Amino acid sequence: MQSPTENQPPPEQQPSFYQRVLSLLDQRVFRFLYSARVRRTVLQSLPFWIASLLTGIAAVAYERVFVWAEETSFTWLRAQPLLAFLLTPLAFLVAWILVRQLAPAARGSGIPQVMAAIELSTPVNHRRAGWLLSMRVAIVKVLSSVVLLLGGGVIGREGPTIQVSAAIFRAINRLQPVGWPQLSRQIALITGGAAGLAAAFNTPLGGIVFVVEELTQTHITHFRTAVFTAVIIAGLTAQGMLGPYLYLGYPNVVMSGGMVWLGVGTVAVVCGLAGALFAKSLLWINQFRKEFRTLEAQAGWVLGCGLLMGGLAYWIGNDAVGTGKPIINRLLFQSTYHTPWYLAAVRWVGMALSYSSGAAGGIFATSLSVGSIMGDGIARLIRIPATDHNLIVLVSMVSFLTGVVRSPFTAAILVLEMTDRHSVIFQLLLGGLLAQGAASLVDPESFYEHLKAGFLSESMARQPTTKATIPTGD
Incomplete structure (x- = not known):
């Protein structure tokens, strides 16, 4: 008869204390990974x-x-x-x-x-x-x-x-x-x-x-x-x-204090009001456009919008068309560049013509460009020091976008992440909040809320699509 120790491995081959602990952990992790709860979460x-x-x-x-x-x-x-x-x-x-x-x-x-x-x-x-x-x-x-x-x-x-x-x-x-x-x-x-x-x-x-x-x-x-x-x-x-790109690069931004706070408050209120008025004008144009009920009248409206937009493109050039991102980049990275006084109005009209044509297209980036142009003009008007120019432009972008969409924190965080300028986050947030308050004086509801109501009405008026054969969760 063999002794009890004959089937045991020699001491040098027996698992160490750490190996036994790791083995136990492996078993527990294995059971955890294959548990019903984790499997359901993964699926x-x-x-x-x-x-x-x-x-x-x-x-x-x-x-x-x-x-x-x-x-x-x-x-x-x-x-x-x-x-x-x-x-x-x-x-x-x-x-x-x-x-x-x-x-x-x-x-x-x-x-x-x-x-x-x-x-x-x-x-x-x-x-x-x-x-x-x-x-x-x-x-x-x-x-x-x-x-x-x-x-x-x-x-x-x-x-x-x-x-x-x-x-x-x-x-x-x-x-x-x-x-x-x-x-x-x-x-x-x-x-x-x-x-x-x-x-x-x-x-x-x-x-x-x-x-x-x-x-x-x-x-x-x-x-x-x-x-x-x-x-x-x-x-x-x-x-x-x-690649890990930034939408607007790394503009040089400083906060010298004093006069720049006046600039932040001014552009926030003015651009917030302007953004709300722009949204209001789009709603009015869309409502007016519904008066054109026949196909011919609607096509005439679209061609008229395109012809007016073509006139702006012909007389103003590339700055009148597109997303406006090149304009923002020039304002932030070319210290000697300033936009003409009329360009904000041109971009405003171009956005309205494009959006009210009934085609597809967003207003996020274009709103940022109008805000940057307004900020550049206001900074020069109230004689903001050149060192603070970029800060005013960034705040004006946040403020105009806030006036349109009424999402001040989203606007501030977007501009922050586009430029990686964390040092001015409080100025951007302040601009957004002031713009939100100013815009609320024009219309308590956002542009998107108004349009959402219209799409809900259209959806409810239509017959629902064929019932899905594959059930979905609720």
Whole structure:
């Protein structure tokens, strides 16, 4: 008979205390990873990760096409300015026809459509959200905005990117197989909006703040993990393809005190009021446009907008068309450059003509450009020292955008992340808050809230899309 110790390994081969502890930990980690709760969480998150990756790719592709379209419009306008009277009205008409015939919900910015779809994402009305956020709408959105920009439209791609992103998230959410653990439709759309903004501007914090401030009234604890991971994945995908770029680079910003505080307060109030008045003017024009009921009258309106825009492009040149980003860069990085006194009004009119044409196009980037021009003019008018010029321009960008969309924290964080100027975050936040107060005197509701109500009414008036054969979570 063998002794009890004969089957035991020699002492030098026996596992050490640390090896036994690691083995025990490995077993516990293995059981944890394969627990039902973790497995469900991973399965819930996987579609969101896929949608976030696709959003990052789509945002980069859209950005590159958008840049190409803007540079092409600059090229033909410099070479043959007279073509503006032909190409610009033609582009306005084609961009409008694409939207009218293929996807009416693709018109305009895209953010009000996402807000309306989130509100419709209930068990009773969720199929109506398909009219606002189908993949067909997303494709038409991109095509229409690119055509409009090619012809000299004054539009941005940030709002459209948010609608495209939400459409991607909605599509992935609906494609999940039966029995797959799912997050709610609302969370899918909210997360898509955050991922879209983060990828469009390379501003992850801005995407998160935008969700909390603009897209939903739901407490963030209900969807914070989904939003954070989507923003990270979409942002990293965009960075991996474009590099860790800043939308506006690294402008030199100082805060010398004294007179500059007067400048901050002045531009915040003036630009906040101007942004609110601009939004009010867009609402009035859109309401007036509804008087044109026949197809011929509507086409005439669009051609008229394009012809007026072509006139601005011919007489003013490249500064009258496009996103306005080159103007902002010149103001921030060329100390001797100043904009003409009339350029803010020209850009204002160009934005109104482009938006009211009924084609696709956003107002985020273009609002920033108008704000920067106004800030430059006010800084010179009240004789702000040259060393503080960039700070005033940044505050004016935050303030005008706040006046339009009524999201002061989103505007401040966006401009902060676009420039990486953390030293002036308090000035940017103060500008946003003052602008919010001034804009509320013009209209207590934001531009997007007004438009959301219209899209909700249109969606409810339409027959819902065919009932989905694949159930989705609520």
